[in-house]
Amino acid sequence: MATDLDIILKKYKQGKREELIPILQEIQEELGYLSEEAIVKVGGFLGLSTTKIYGLATFYDRFRFIPSGKIKVSICHGTSCFLNGSQSVINKIKDEIGVLPGQTTRDGNFSYEIVSCMGGCHNGPLINVNGEYHAHIKAEQLPELIKRLKYVIEND
Ligand code: FES
Structure with a gap:
């Protein structure tokens, strides 16, 4: 086969x-x-x-050698998002998830990556969670967002 x-x-x-x-x-x-x-x-x-x-x-930093998490977050770190605070979003997600970009949590639930411009510069900082965009994201919104995502995984 x-x-x-x-x-x-x-x-x-x-x-x-x-x-x-x-x-x-x-x-x-x-x-x-x-x-x-x-x-x-x-x-x-x-x-x-x-x-x-x-x-x-x-x-090429686009290739991954381990599977992504069930929840895959892409954080834009292009110029516009950077100027609007994407670094604090990256720092927060690293603290919340506990792994580095490109890695996956041990339970296989989360991974994240840092990407360049996603084409929505007026809405930055911009993140994408399993295909869904979140605009004007702030670091302080992440704990709640991750809590919700964990709930979804656990009750799926
Ligand atoms: S720089 Fe982030 S969407 Fe363009």
């Missing part, structure tokens, strides 16, 4: 190394991160060592 990885790789030409980044992007879009299994499979497909693939993929 063909897996998601097989279906993705079928679209590309075996051994064509310049397709590495598009392949990794597509896998991440599909799986949410680059699993060890995926890296090994891509390595076999393109004839590249896993070390080489990790080396290249870690150069």
Whole structure:
């Protein structure tokens, strides 16, 4: 039975190394991160060592190597959001969740990432929680927001 990885790789030409980044992007879009299994499979497909693939993929900060949390928060740190206080939002979420950007809490519930402009500069600081935007967010709103999200996870 063909897996998601097989279906993705079928679209590309075996051994064509310049397709590495598009392949990794597509896998991440599909799986949410680059699993060890995926890296090994891509390595076999393109004839590249896993070390080489990790080396290249870690150069791009958009790639993740661990699954995102059930709740995934993206915090905009583009110029406009920065000028409107996104740093205090980032600091607060780090305190509340207890992990660094790009990491996932041990229970698998939360992860967050810092991104550049989300295209809503007039509404900054802007965050996105599982696809839903929250505009003009303030650091002091985060504890309540996270409490609500935890409730949703626990009662899902
Ligand atoms: S800088 Fe944050 S949305 Fe543009």
